[in-house]
Amino acid sequence: MAFEALDDLYREVILDHFKNPRNHAPLSAFDVEQEGYNPLCGDQIKLQLQFENGRVVKIGFMGKGCSISQASASILTEEIQGKSISEIEEEIQFFKSMMQGEANVEDQDVGDLEALSGVRKFPVRIKCALLGWTTLEEALTFYQEKTKGA
Amino acid sequence: MDVKKIRKDFPILNQKIHGKPLVYLDSAATSQKPASVIEALSQYYESMNANIYRGIYALSEEATQAFEATRKKVAQFMGAKEERSILFTNNTTEAINLVAASWGRKNVKAGDEILLTQMEHHSNIVPWQLLAQSQGATLKYIPLTSDGQLDLSSLDSLLSDRTKILAVTHMSNVLGTINPIKELVANAHPKGILVLVDGAQAIPHFKIDVSDLDCDFYAFSAHKMLGPTGVGVLYGKPNILESMPPFLGGGEMILEVYADYATWKPLPYKFEAGTPNIGSVIAFVKAMEYLEKVGMDEIRAHEKEITRHALLALQELEGITIFGPKDVEVKGGVVSFALADIHPHDLGQLLDQEGIAIRAGHHCAQPLMRVLNVPATARASFYLYTTISEVDFLVETLKKARRYFYRGF
Numbered sequence: 001m002a003f004e005a006l007d008d009l010y011r012e013v014i015l016d017h018f019k020n021p022r023n024h025a026p027l028s029a030f031d032v033e034q035e036g037y038n039p040l041c042g043d044q045i046k047l048q049l050q051f052e053n054g055r056v057v058k059i060g061f062m063g064k065g066c067s068i069s070q071a072s073a074s075i076l077t078e079e080i081q082g083k084s085i086s087e088i089e090e091e092i093q094f095f096k097s098m099m100q101g102e103a104n105v106e107d108q109d110v111g112d113l114e115a116l117s118g119v120r121k122f123p124v125r126i127k128c129a130l131l132g133w134t135t136l137e138e139a140l141t142f143y144q145e146k147t148k149g150a
Numbered sequence: 151m152d153v154k155k156i157r158k159d160f161p162i163l164n165q166k167i168h169g170k171p172l173v174y175l176d177s178a179a180t181s182q183k184p185a186s187v188i189e190a191l192s193q194y195y196e197s198m199n200a201n202i203y204r205g206i207y208a209l210s211e212e213a214t215q216a217f218e219a220t221r222k223k224v225a226q227f228m229g230a231k232e233e234r235s236i237l238f239t240n241n242t243t244e245a246i247n248l249v250a251a252s253w254g255r256k257n258v259k260a261g262d263e264i265l266l267t268q269m270e271h272h273s274n275i276v277p278w279q280l281l282a283q284s285q286g287a288t289l290k291y292i293p294l295t296s297d298g299q300l301d302l303s304s305l306d307s308l309l310s311d312r313t314k315i316l317a318v319t320h321m322s323n324v325l326g327t328i329n330p331i332k333e334l335v336a337n338a339h340p341k342g343i344l345v346l347v348d349g350a351q352a353i354p355h356f357k358i359d360v361s362d363l364d365c366d367f368y369a370f371s372a373h374k375m376l377g378p379t380g381v382g383v384l385y386g387k388p389n390i391l392e393s394m395p396p397f398l399g400g401g402e403m404i405l406e407v408y409a410d411y412a413t414w415k416p417l418p419y420k421f422e423a424g425t426p427n428i429g430s431v432i433a434f435v436k437a438m439e440y441l442e443k444v445g446m447d448e449i450r451a452h453e454k455e456i457t458r459h460a461l462l463a464l465q466e467l468e469g470i471t472i473f474g475p476k477d478v479e480v481k482g483g484v485v486s487f488a489l490a491d492i493h494p495h496d497l498g499q500l501l502d503q504e505g506i507a508i509r510a511g512h513h514c515a516q517p518l519m520r521v522l523n524v525p526a527t528a529r530a531s532f533y534l535y536t537t538i539s540e541v542d543f544l545v546e547t548l549k550k551a552r553r554y555f556y557r558g559f
Binding site for chain 1: 168170491492493494495496499500503504510511512516519525526550551554555557
């Protein structure tokens, strides 16, 4: 069937994350909460992060939206678990450059992130894939501003 | 009505998308154009192009006459008694902004109310928000029934002694609901409340007579009714338009300009500042002629048949939710739906692969999406060139999409 042309976009890993999103529950306590919205398709993401000793110990995400936006956010929550802010910032930059076709994912062990590399061929959907990551970036900025004064 | 023959008049319907015949189910976003409109547009640029109202030469005179011929045709097409009631804008959005800015700032004061409905397009919400914010007025909304019609049970109190204007869509771009404009006008006018109708989804699909509706303003766009993009129309009752200050100032709309003031031309020119979209206005006449040749009643009957068929066929799909009325007597050729938990954007992408163009998203109606409690919907919309077999192909492809999306689960 003609849908095979979309197999690179809708990989099994992505559909799995969409149907069984990881860390898809609100946290009872968190240090920062950030919402993201993509007006084009109405994708919504809310991220909650809890830090301990400068590292993410808990992450919760809620959202409604297309498979790419929600799967990307689900993968994100697994990727950043236990990482420091600077490590997460690196991860965000890597993901952005991957979406822009600059980072070479084939040579690296990037786990489920690799499944999202197929999105690059569908320019309209790149925004969907990026939503969780730009929301995360905003959450970090907000968190750093908040803790600077403390 | 011979749909096969009609389709031959629309060159784009021969297009292939991803190697598949184009199945265009997004006419509520913009309609396709018949060859006569496309030819008129290129003919204008090839043989008639000149600015209007100013040149003392043959071309300009010809272009001016053709431009005014469209105005005359619009007036006749929509049942307006006077040509000066017909103002050309860029689109429906600008037409509504014209009323909100010009009539609104003069007549809406602090504490006044503007009544909208929960099914409005952003273009019939945001201009009123801007007005309400600048004047200190309040927006009120007519709620919806569970099947997506206006809930008029509280209309009498919503049309309060503070209400200045009711702005309502004639037909919802999401639900397809056709609203009872005459009834609304009959309730508003005795209280001195004006009625603006957003007719963008209505006038392309069924016969409109503004004199019979008795609304005060009626706004629509040419591009949704076989015409070119960049042409909107605002009908207004002449006495109301005359009482309104200009919307945009500039060339064409003035009589005399002095260093510190200017005087305006009479209607409709007072509201048409700057060089308009001359070629597209001139070509628009061919669109109305085409619609009349086919017959607006025939088009409505065809779309009823298509919509009835689509509703029945879609209802058979497992996991389908259809938004809006199911009765084609109060519904135009617009069907919004959700399929299981497949996001409309994903559905749109899958259907595109088979050559089917539908709209997926919030349809510029975010307040309505909140009422429906969905982030977005998928929407198929029909027109005179839509066939039953295209609708069947949509339903078959949705089945396939569902299987594809749930593979391995």
